[in-house]
Amino acid sequence: MTNTSLSTREKVEKSMVRRRAAEKRFRTYGMASVLFGLLCLVGLFGDIINKGASAFRQTVIQTEILIDADFLGINKKADDQEIRNADFEGLIKQHFKAMVQPQGRGERRQLYSMISAGAAWQLQEAVIADPSLLGKKLSVNLIADDDVDQWFKHDRGTELHNNRMSETQVKWLEQWIDQDMLKTQFNTLFFVNGDSREPELAGIRGAITGTFLTLLVTFLLSFPIGVAAAIYLEEFAPRNKITEFVEININNLAAVPSITFGLLGLAIFINIFGVARSTPLVGGLVLTLMTLPTIIISGRAAIKAVPPSIREAAFGLGASKMQVVFHHVLPLALPGMLTGTIIGMAQALGETAPLLMIGMVAFVVDVPGFINDPSTVLPVQIFLWSDSPERAFMERTSGAIMVLLGFLVTMNTAAVMLRRRLERRW
Amino acid sequence: MNYSSLIIAVLILLGGAYLLGRNRARAIASQGMRLHSLPTHYGALMALWTGLPPLLLLLIWGLAEAPVIDHLLIAQLPEAIQQGSSSDIQLAISKVHNLAIGSGISAAPELEPAVRHLIELQERTLLLHSGMVLSLALLGIALTWRRIKADMRARTEVESIVRRLLFASSGVAVLTTLGILASVLYEAWQFFGKVSPFEFLFGTTWSPQVALRADQSGSSGSFGAVPLFAGTLLISLIAMFIAVPVGLMAAIYLSEYATPTIRQYAKPALEILAGIPTVVYGFFAALTVAPVIRELGESMGLTVSSESALAAGLVMGIMIIPFVSSLSDDVINAVPQSLRDGSYGLGATKSETVKEVVIPAALPGIVGAIMLAVSRAIGETMIVAMAAGLAANLTANPLDSVTTVTVQIVTLLVGDQEFDSPKTLAAFALGLVLFLVTLALNFVALKVVQKYREQYD
Numbered sequence: 043m044t045n046t047s048l049s050t051r052e053k054v055e056k057s058m059v060r061r062r063a064a065e066k067r068f069r070t071y072g073m074a075s076v077l078f079g080l081l082c083l084v085g086l087f088g089d090i091i092n093k094g095a096s097a098f099r100q101t102v103i104q105t106e107i108l109i110d111a112d113f114l115g116i117n118k119k120a121d122d123q124e125i126r127n128a129d130f131e132g133l134i135k136q137h138f139k140a141m142v143q144p145q146g147r148g149e150r151r152q153l154y155s156m157i158s159a160g161a162a163w164q165l166q167e168a169v170i171a172d173p174s175l176l177g178k179k180l181s182v183n184l185i186a187d188d189d190v191d192q193w194f195k196h197d198r199g200t201e202l203h204n205n206r207m208s209e210t211q212v213k214w215l216e217q218w219i220d221q222d223m224l225k226t227q228f229n230t231l232f233f234v235n236g237d238s239r240e241p242e243l244a245g246i247r248g249a250i251t252g253t254f255l256t257l258l259v260t261f262l263l264s265f266p267i268g269v270a271a272a273i274y275l276e277e278f279a280p281r282n283k284i285t286e287f288v289e290i291n292i293n294n295l296a297a298v299p300s301i302t303f304g305l306l307g308l309a310i311f312i313n314i315f316g317v318a319r320s321t322p323l324v325g326g327l328v329l330t331l332m333t334l335p336t337i338i339i340s341g342r343a344a345i346k347a348v349p350p351s352i353r354e355a356a357f358g359l360g361a362s363k364m365q366v367v368f369h370h371v372l373p374l375a376l377p378g379m380l381t382g383t384i385i386g387m388a389q390a391l392g393e394t395a396p397l398l399m400i401g402m403v404a405f406v407v408d409v410p411g412f413i414n415d416p417s418t419v420l421p422v423q424i425f426l427w428s429d430s431p432e433r434a435f436m437e438r439t440s441g442a443i444m445v446l447l448g449f450l451v452t453m454n455t456a457a458v459m460l461r462r463r464l465e466r467r468w
Numbered sequence: 469m470n471y472s473s474l475i476i477a478v479l480i481l482l483g484g485a486y487l488l489g490r491n492r493a494r495a496i497a498s499q500g501m502r503l504h505s506l507p508t509h510y511g512a513l514m515a516l517w518t519g520l521p522p523l524l525l526l527l528i529w530g531l532a533e534a535p536v537i538d539h540l541l542i543a544q545l546p547e548a549i550q551q552g553s554s555s556d557i558q559l560a561i562s563k564v565h566n567l568a569i570g571s572g573i574s575a576a577p578e579l580e581p582a583v584r585h586l587i588e589l590q591e592r593t594l595l596l597h598s599g600m601v602l603s604l605a606l607l608g609i610a611l612t613w614r615r616i617k618a619d620m621r622a623r624t625e626v627e628s629i630v631r632r633l634l635f636a637s638s639g640v641a642v643l644t645t646l647g648i649l650a651s652v653l654y655e656a657w658q659f660f661g662k663v664s665p666f667e668f669l670f671g672t673t674w675s676p677q678v679a680l681r682a683d684q685s686g687s688s689g690s691f692g693a694v695p696l697f698a699g700t701l702l703i704s705l706i707a708m709f710i711a712v713p714v715g716l717m718a719a720i721y722l723s724e725y726a727t728p729t730i731r732q733y734a735k736p737a738l739e740i741l742a743g744i745p746t747v748v749y750g751f752f753a754a755l756t757v758a759p760v761i762r763e764l765g766e767s768m769g770l771t772v773s774s775e776s777a778l779a780a781g782l783v784m785g786i787m788i789i790p791f792v793s794s795l796s797d798d799v800i801n802a803v804p805q806s807l808r809d810g811s812y813g814l815g816a817t818k819s820e821t822v823k824e825v826v827i828p829a830a831l832p833g834i835v836g837a838i839m840l841a842v843s844r845a846i847g848e849t850m851i852v853a854m855a856a857g858l859a860a861n862l863t864a865n866p867l868d869s870v871t872t873v874t875v876q877i878v879t880l881l882v883g884d885q886e887f888d889s890p891k892t893l894a895a896f897a898l899g900l901v902l903f904l905v906t907l908a909l910n911f912v913a914l915k916v917v918q919k920y921r922e923q924y925d
Contacts, residue, residue, distance in 0.1 A: 061817055068819035072721025075714045079738045079793070082786045086744070089756050270637035278631060279638070290911075292641045297840060297910040298903065299847020301874050302648050305899045308881065309651030316534025331644045338641065364627040392745025395849035395874070399881050421747045428751050428854060436755065443748050450743065 090447070094440025100229040100242065101191040102183035103157065103218065107137045109169060111176040118173050125170050130162035134184065142214050152211050158185040160231070160243045183227060188241040188434035190215065194224055206433075232441060236407045237423065241434035244427070246442050248409045252322055252402075252417030253391065259326025259413055260390050264333050265383050269372075271334070272341030272379070277367050296335035303332045304396030312400060319401035320416040328396050333386035340382020344375040377464030384457040388450050394421040420446050470594075474526060474601055481605045482519035488609065489514030492616050505623035513622045516629050517608035522601040529597050537589055544582035652903055655896030662890045663691045668897060670694060674860035674871075676880060676891045691894050693901070695860040699777065699870030703852060704845040706781025706866055707788055711841060714785075715792025716834065720822055722793070723800045735797070742790040750854030753783035758855055765867055773869035775857035781866065784851050791841045799833025799920065800826060833920040839913035843906040849874040873898045 048056070111117060113136065114128040135154055144150045161184040168182065169175050186194070189206045193215065197207075207215070218224045235245030271292075279285040307328035311317045317324045348371050356366040397403075402422050410417035418426070420442060427439040490511030497503050503510075538561050542550065549560045560579065567583045568590070616622070660668070671692020718738065722731050758779035765772035772778075803826050811821040827834070857869035858879060880895035 061820070065817045065819045068822070069721070069725055072717045072725055075717035076721050076726075076734050076738070078714055079718055079741060079786075079789050080734065082789075083737060083741055086748070086752055086786075089752060090748070093755075267637045267640055270634045271640065274631075274634035274638045278634060288638055288642055290914075291645050293914055294907060294910050295641055295644060297843060297906070297914075298648070299843075299849070299874070299906055301847065301849045301877060302652070302899055302903050303644075304881075305877070305896060306644070306648045306651050309655060309896070310647050314535065315531045316538070331640075331647075334641060334644070338638075362623065362627060364630060388743065392743075392747070394745065394747040395853075395878065398853075398878055403882055421745050424747050424751065425850070425854065428747075428754065439751060443751060446745060447748070450745070454743065 087447075090440050090443050094437060094442075094444045096195050097232060097437045097441025097444075098229050099195065099226040100231065101186040101194045101224060101226050103186050103190075104181070104183050104223050104225060105137070105141075106179050106181045107134070107165070107184075108179050109133070109165070109175050109177065114176075116176070118176050120173065122170050125166060125173070128166070130165045130169075131159075134161050134165065142217070144210075149210055152208055153214070156187050156190050156211060156214070158187050158242045159240055160185045183225075185231070185242055186224070188432060190224075191242055192433050192437075195226065232438070236409050237405060237418070237426075238407065241430075241432050241438060244435070244438060246420065246423060246445060248406055249418050249420045249423035249442070250445075251409050252325075252406075253419040255322035255410060255413050255417065256325040256329065256419055257387055257390060259322055260329040260333060261383070261387060263326065263330040264337055264386065267330070268334050268337030268383065268386075269341055269379055271338045272345060273367060273372065275338070276342045276345040277363075277371065292335050292338050295331075296339060299395075300332055300393055301395040301399070303328050304399030306331065307396060307400045318414055318416075320404045320406070320418075321414050322410065322417055323413045324400050325397050325402055325419065326413065328400060329390040329393060332393065332396065333390045336386040336389060337379070337383050340385065341375070341379045344378025344382065345371060347378060348374045377460060380464075381457045381461045384453055384460070388453040388457075391449060391453070392421055392446065394425055397422050398425070420449075471526070471530065474598060475523070478519060478522045478526070478601065478605055481602075481609070482515045485518035485605075485609050485612070486511040486515040489612060489616060492613065493622070496616070496618050501618035504619055504621050505626075509622040509626050510616050510620075512626045513629075514609065514612040514616070516626065517612045518605050519608075520629075521608060522604045525604060526597075526601055529601075533593065537586070537593070540589060541582050541586055544585045546578045549578075648903060652896050652900040655893050656900040659890060659893035659897040662893070667691060668693055668894075672862055674876070676876070676894055691890065691897075693873075693898065695862040696871060696873045696876055696898065697901075698862055698864075699856070699860070700846055700872040700874075702864065702866065702870055703777050703781045703784065703856060703872055704842060706778060707784035707845045708838070708842060710782060710785025711788035711792050711845075712838060715789045715841075716796055718789065719793040719796035719800055720826075723797050724818065724822055724826070735794070738793055739790050741787060742794075744787070746787065746848060746850035747854070749783050749787050750850040750852075753779050753851055753855035757783055761867075770867060772867045773857065775855065775859075775869040776867050777856060777870045778866040780852050780855040783855065784845055784848055787848070787851065788841045788845055791844055792837055795837030795840065795917075796830070796834050799830045799837065799917070802833070802920075803829045830920075832916050836913040836917035836920065839909050839916070843909040843913070846909075847874065847902060847906050849878060853878050873902050877902070 110133060113133055114130065116124050116128050120128075134157060138153055138157065139150065142153060144153045164182065164184060165180075168180065190211075193207050193212075198215075215224065231243060232245045234247055235243055236248030238244040275285065275289065275292075279288075307324060311324050311327055312319055317327070352370050352374065353366050356370045361369065397419060402418050403426060404416055404418065405426075406416050406418050408415070424439055424442050424446065427435045427442065488511075490507045493503055493505075493507035493510035497507065541561055541564060542557060545557065545560055545564075549556055560582075564579050564582045564586055567579060568586045668691050671690065672694045673690045673692045674695050675690055722735055726734065754775075758774060758776065761776060761779050761782075762772045762774055765776075807825050807829055808821055811825045816824065852872045852875050856872060856875055858871050858875065859869050860871050860876075861868055863870060877895045877898050880891055880898075
């Protein structure tokens with residue numbers, strides 16, 4: 043029948059070249075895909091760190107300034123309120139005016155704009171802490187304005203510098219650098235301040251406190267409810283339609299877009315029940331509903347992993363069902379449940395979208411004190427800052443992202459360690 | 469007393485009740501009578517009856533107080549305001565609240581009776597509910613104290629209460645689903661009273677800017693959501709274009725080719741991608757990827773919008789890779805080894821086995837995984853909110869700016885809203901569509917995956 047000159051074996055051997063090449067190609071595609079994923083990960087982290095590492099350094103102007111009691115109009119017996127009202131801003135302006143002698147109003151304005159509004163506050167706090175400084179010369183590191191900060195950290199010596207700095211300003215700055223006045227120091231304000239319109243004064247403490255309070259509410263609600271639900275579904279629930287319905291519900295909720303939980307929070311918690319907007323309380327409630335499915339699902343897996351022999355032994359000793367569950371099964375399943383809870387909390391920590399709906403995007407300067415104070419959370423702060431036009435905010439956004447990722451890595455490592463240490467293999 | 473101190477008071481009473489109940493049971497036992505249950509069960513029973521009713525009351529009260537007070541206040545408002553629109557009433561009510569706490573709003577004499585009424589109400593309710601909560605707790609102690617006898621079945625009762633509590637906890641998930649449905653359905657229903665569903669689903673212009681005042685001229689707002697659906701679809705499509713091949717090939721490589729060591733490190737590393745907050749991806753897309761794409765496109769002579777669908781879609785695709793890869797990995801691993809061995813026995817190479825045997829056998833599961841990933845892409849909010857635009861263009865060009873359902877929900881609802889304007893309600897109508905679509909996708913996908921898993925178990 044076959045009129046080809048090749049035998050089957052030869053045909054197969056000939057095709058093997060092609061087939062082996064295909065095999066190699068396929069394998070390479072696979073490897074490339076994994077590498078692509080890892081590359082994205084590295085690229086993402088690299089980009090964020092590259093942009094954000096400089097957020098942790100702040101440019102300051104080191105100078106020796108005379109705290110002129112006469113200019114400020116206060117004496118050593120002045121109380122805190124009088125010191126707060128004194129014109130430290132004027133003092134600083136006068137000091138720098140005497141130093142660089144700007145010509146005309148335009149130059150003066152340029153000079154003053156190089157020092158942050160926070161510098162006056164710095165002096166004020168120093169004097170409140172130690173009123174004996176009045177009349178003395180004080181050597182301080184005054185916070186520079188964000189444009190100076192960006193110029194000093196990034197643009198100096200590059201081509202694209204003076205798009206924000208005028209030539210006069212650059213001239214003064216170069217002078218200060220020659221006199222060793224301009225330096226960078228660790229950006230403490232970034233960690234102790236709340237939000238601000240001025241990039242050099244904006245910090246993440248308010249957002250971190252808000253995040254902490256929100257997660258506290260979430261944990262206090264979702265852990266007990268999640269564990270209880272997992273126990274019920276795994277140990278007590280009869281196998282019927284209702285249980286099946288509840289299970290399907292939980293599985294679906296785990297995959298519902300998070301933004302719909304925000305709609306629920308807005309329409310029900312805020313509009314019907316009148317819970318105050320923008321508070322960690324309402325944020326925590328919404329995140330509770332969002333993380334519950336995760337906690338329930340992992341909790342059930344942990345309970346399922348406890349071998350039946352434990353239950354049977356306890357039953358054999360005369361324990362009731364409830365005693366078996368609470369005295370024997372639950373303690374053994376708890377590490378697994380905690381791991382799931384930490385992962386759920388990490389999810390809640392990074393969640394942004396539903397919190398936008400319930401007003402946590404408000405501009406909040408004060409650090410929240412309790413769960414019913416207006417506040418924002420770290421991811422929302424990142425969202426807000428990323429929208430700001432100032433270049434310095436981009437750096438701070440990346441810095442805040444690094445802090446957020448730091449928290450996430452810590453939580454996930456804790457979960458993994460907990461699992462390794464406490465989980466038993468049966 | 470405020471809520472936190474009331475809760476603490478109830479908790480202290482609860483602790484006391486536990487000790488009291490236990491000691492009473494012990495006292496009975498020491499008289500030589502045989503108790504039905506352990507003394508701790510009597511204590512627990514007393515604690516439950518002391519704690520539960522007051523805490524439940526507190527919860528209901530806390531939820532109902534604000535709406536009830538507002539309702540009572542409306543009666544105290546001047547006639548003129550009561551006749552006005554519901555937004556006027558809302559405004560007046562919030563003014564009254566602000567005046568009552570004395571925040572610096574200039575006094576409005578016409579609201580004076582309402583303000584006085586509010587302060588009086590607040591004082592009265594505070595006294596009333598503190599009294600009710602505490603007396604309920606004490607009542608619980610007293611009643612249970614009287615019921616504790618040697619033959620009382622404390623354990624049975626405690627266990628049935630605890631069982632009910634456990635059941636109630638598992639019901640929270642159902643309540644959540646109902647809550648989501650009720651909130652979006654109700655507001656969407658009101659929206660469809662103002663805008664016809666037909667226009668919403670099939671209209672092709674989306675400009676939700678409604679005139680702020682009734683007498684203002686200008687746009688009346690049009691709510692054709694087709695551009696949003698198209699934008700969502702376009703971005704999701706770009707995302708899946710990245711995520712499906714990469715995720716699937718990565719899963720195949722990791723489960724079929726990689727050595728255990730590579731697998732041990734590469735798999736969790738890829739899963740980190742799923743754990744990164746979406747706001748971080750959004751930032752990355754808007755500030756790093758979008759400018760790069762724009763420059764690349766412009767160097768090729770294309771006009772690229774700085775908020776192109778491509779940038780958002782690409783980054784979303786990266787985010788979704790681990791969803792596809794880890795779910796596909798599971799289903800590929802579930803394919804029995806015997807199928808592979810049979811294929812090798814017939815002389816197939818590894819890649820031929822994967823393509824001809826493993827993938828077809830795992831296909832339902834892989835389809836399920838992809839559907840879950842699509843649902844994730846459709847519902848993703850932050851990446852698109854930060855990297856995609858607001859312009860509702862109806863286009864298939866990935867270099868253009870498009871907007872999505874989730875972006876519009878966020879923009880319509882962030883900031884102050886009036887709850888009777890179609891602009892706000894439109895967000896809920898969009899939410900309804902989003903919820904139903906993702907629910908359907910998830911439901912089918914979970915069914916498929918589950919059914920598939922059972923097939924080889």
